[in-house]
Amino acid sequence: MTRLLVASRNAKKLAEMRRILAGAGVEVVGLDEVPPFPEAPETGATFEDNAVAKARDAAAETGLPAVADDSGLAVDALNGMPGVFSARWAGRTRSDEANLRLVLEQVADVPDERLTASFVCASALVLPDSTEIIVRGEWPGRLVREPRGGNGFGYDPIFVPEGETRTSAELTSAEKDAISHRGRALQLLLPHLRTLSRP
Numbered sequence: 001m002t003r004l005l006v007a008s009r010n011a012k013k014l015a016e017m018r019r020i021l022a023g024a025g026v027e028v029v030g031l032d033e034v035p036p037f038p039e040a041p042e043t044g045a046t047f048e049d050n051a052v053a054k055a056r057d058a059a060a061e062t063g064l065p066a067v068a069d070d071s072g073l074a075v076d077a078l079n080g081m082p083g084v085f086s087a088r089w090a091g092r093t094r095s096d097e098a099n100l101r102l103v104l105e106q107v108a109d110v111p112d113e114r115l116t117a118s119f120v121c122a123s124a125l126v127l128p129d130s131t132e133i134i135v136r137g138e139w140p141g142r143l144v145r146e147p148r149g150g151n152g153f154g155y156d157p158i159f160v161p162e163g164e165t166r167t168s169a170e171l172t173s174a175e176k177d178a179i180s181h182r183g184r185a186l187q188l189l190l191p192h193l194r195t196l197s198r199p
């Protein structure tokens with residue numbers, strides 16, 4: 001089976017990517033299973049720029065096809081922030097709890113009807129021949145002021161997807177994967193991954 005390097009240092013994100021890619025006809029390999037290489041900081045202005053940079057580095061360093069995602073929460077009342085800064089919104093400690101508390105503080109005066117937000121995921125596949133495929137998945141919803149639920153990671157406890165009453169941290173893994181920004185982006189990559197495993 002063709003090996004595919006999934007370039008993420010976030011264990012919970014990686015687990016989601018592994019689940020969604022199961023059945024794609026590739027053997028998923030994590031960064032822990034390849035020799036270490038220096039990883040560039042995520043300095044891009046867009047999710048797409050960061051995703052392709054992560055995947056490009058990983059493919060170049062290992063010679064394997066590589067997929068990476070850059071993702072985050074875009075809050076309408078905050079002009080799309082935290083956006084590409086989602087992982088480190090409350091600073092370098094990168095604490096999920098501190099990040100979501102800061103967002104809640106920032107929207108404290110925003111009326112409920114304007115608490116709309118979306119999760120965004122840009123996912124990039126870079127092949128050994130340097131072909132780059134970049135896709136995007138979005139998951140619209142709204143914020144709640146009290147975190148709820150223990151599944152998922154990041155901002156999941158304060159995000160209620162459109163059409164749901166539960167937060168995304170209250171969805172099962174399978175429910176989240178089926179409709180999430182990451183699930184949608186990776187579905188768009190699947191046809192490209194299938195061509196990898198063809199002789």
Ligand SMILES: O=P(O)(O)OP(=O)(O)OP(=O)(O)OC[C@H]1O[C@@H](n2cnc3c(O)ncnc32)[C@H](O)[C@@H]1O
Binds near residue numbers: 071096
């Ligand atoms: O870059 P890698 O190593 O993949 O891991 P990371 O956690 O740094 O990932 P990003 O740079 O893409 O930052 C995305 C942040 O956005 C948030 N996020 C992304 N997807 C999410 C999801 O499905 N549910 C909740 N929060 C999410 C979460 O805070 C992540 O740390």
Ligand SMILES: [Mg+2]
Binds near residue numbers: 042087
């Ligand atoms: Mg990151």
